Amino acid sequence: MEKKEKAYINTTIDKKLLTDLKVLAVKQGKRQNELLEEAIKLLLEKYKEKEKGI
Template identity: 70%
Template sequence: MLTSTNQPWFISAMPKKTYINTTIDPELLTALKVLAAQQGKRLNQVLEEGIKLVLEKYEKATK
């Protein structure tokens, strides 16, 4: 579902930034940090990108 700005609903509905606390497999975290460094991005940017991709995947699956 796209909004009037032609963005998926979960992007336009997001507040600017919210703090979350979670746990993650140490090897996965290391791989994400390496990927972020290789891409010249912050870890948070890579995580947000991944979360958006997962949301898009499951939104498409429900159509």
């Protein structure tokens, strides 16, 4: 599997969101950053589809 180059980000989020993310990561057996990347990809797809509809 090809290893992708990673970049660091530093941000703040709602405490409840972070808690929920941690719980979900444990339940899914995934790392938090994997779930964040998945969420960002879904968000980008959502907005890309909206732009196509304009």
